[in-house]
Amino acid sequence: PPIVVQYLYLHAPGDDFTYPSARAGADAGRLAARYLECVAVQAASLRFSGIDCELVLVLNLDDPGAVSDERGVALLEVIDELGVRRVVAPYDHAPGSDVTMFYSSRYVFDAILATAPADEPDRPLWLVDVDCVWRNPGRAFATLDADEDALACVTIGYPPDWDVSGHTRASIGALPGSTDAAPPWIGGELLAGRAGALRELVAACERLDAELAAAGIRLPTEEQLLTAAGALGRARFIDRSDLAGRIWTGPRHQAANPEDPASLALWHLPSEKGLSFRRAATALIRHRTGTLRRDLGETDRALKRFNIAGATTTRLRNDAWLSMQKLRTLLPHRHREPSRDE
Numbered sequence: 001p002p003i004v005v006q007y008l009y010l011h012a013p014g015d016d017f018t019y020p021s022a023r024a025g026a027d028a029g030r031l032a033a034r035y036l037e038c039v040a041v042q043a044a045s046l047r048f049s050g051i052d053c054e055l056v057l058v059l060n061l062d063d064p065g066a067v068s069d070e071r072g073v074a075l076l077e078v079i080d081e082l083g084v085r086r087v088v089a090p091y092d093h094a095p096g097s098d099v100t101m102f103y104s105s106r107y108v109f110d111a112i113l114a115t116a117p118a119d120e121p122d123r124p125l126w127l128v129d130v131d132c133v134w135r136n137p138g139r140a141f142a143t144l145d146a147d148e149d150a151l152a153c154v155t156i157g158y159p160p161d162w163d164v165s166g167h168t169r170a171s172i173g174a175l176p177g178s179t180d181a182a183p184p185w186i187g188g189e190l191l192a193g194r195a196g197a198l199r200e201l202v203a204a205c206e207r208l209d210a211e212l213a214a215a216g217i218r219l220p221t222e223e224q225l226l227t228a229a230g231a232l233g234r235a236r237f238i239d240r241s242d243l244a245g246r247i248w249t250g251p252r253h254q255a256a257n258p259e260d261p262a263s264l265a266l267w268h269l270p271s272e273k274g275l276s277f278r279r280a281a282t283a284l285i286r287h288r289t290g291t292l293r294r295d296l297g298e299t300d301r302a303l304k305r306f307n308i309a310g311a312t313t314t315r316l317r318n319d320a321w322l323s324m325q326k327l328r329t330l331l332p333h334r335h336r337e338p339s340r341d342e
Contacts, residue, residue, distance in 0.1 A: 002125065005057075013028045036075040037273070040079050055083060109206075127198070150236045151193040187268075205229055245267065292305075
């Protein structure tokens with residue numbers, strides 16, 4: 001069976017970091033809880049589907065509860081109950097210590113080395129951002145390209161001059177050796193392929209990173225480095241935007257979302273951290289999963305639960321709910337979890 005890998009770098013209190021969509025501010029404990037909520041919900045979306053797969057969570061700490069809050073500890077128990085195997089791996093591919101925006105993004109390379117079995121080079125692996133929900137994993141697993149050298153990914157249709165953490169498609173296309181003036185932007189939410197090909201990807205990115213550093217060029221995020229690897233012919237990617245997509249929810253985003261989210265097998269929902277992921281995680285903590293199971297099992301219900309459809313009609317409800325959560329953080333002595341699981 002395929003291995004589905006989630007990976008999470010846990011910051012220590014006092015670390016300087018910026019994750020704009022996490023709804024956690026600068027609090028390391030709250031940040032850990034936000035991402036553990038996503039881990040639990042994604043694991044549940046796989047387990048409830050009944051599809052045979054191995055679930056793995058790569059962490060940088062032996063005791064993740066030490067840097068999380070009380071909710072995070074409860075979520076770790078849920079994750080264990082869902083049969084997720086934990087693997088500890090150091091962050092050997094971290095960017096410079098001066099990087100604060102998306103500091104943990106390169107941890108995907110360490111997750112690959114920690115989980116891609118060297119003695120099973122043909123074993124299929126799916127490395128997925130934690131804030132994703134599986135809708136049809138069976139379809140996704142069945143359509144993994146048989147080409148051992150190519151890696152499935154999602155490309156993002158940024159304009160050539162759109163700045164993404166300091167680089168653009170055009171600036172990467174201007175690197176010596178690039179065959180495309182504006183190469184496809186490789187998103188970091190999904191990397192899928194054979195274990196051997198993924199390990200080769202890490203080695204190729206390590207060599208490329210060293211070469212660019214020697215030339216005074218820094219690519220601090222994994223998306224930038226993967227995009228450069230594709231543009232320079234160091235890796236071969238296949239766009240599987242027919243299977244997975246990055247979907248920004250709510251009325252305030254300006255993103256170009258997939259045209260038909262209902263047709264996708266995997267949803268990446270970065271703006272749902274602290275919102276629908278938190279509601280679903282609360283149901284898992286309380287073992288009140290009947291509604292969640294039905295919602296995950298039916299496309300129309302899932303679209304509404306995760307605010308992909310009907311966002312306009314639920315805007316006031318969502319804003320009120322978020323305001324209530326902020327109020328609860330200001331009154332910790334009266335804090336309790338929301339009573340609803342939906």
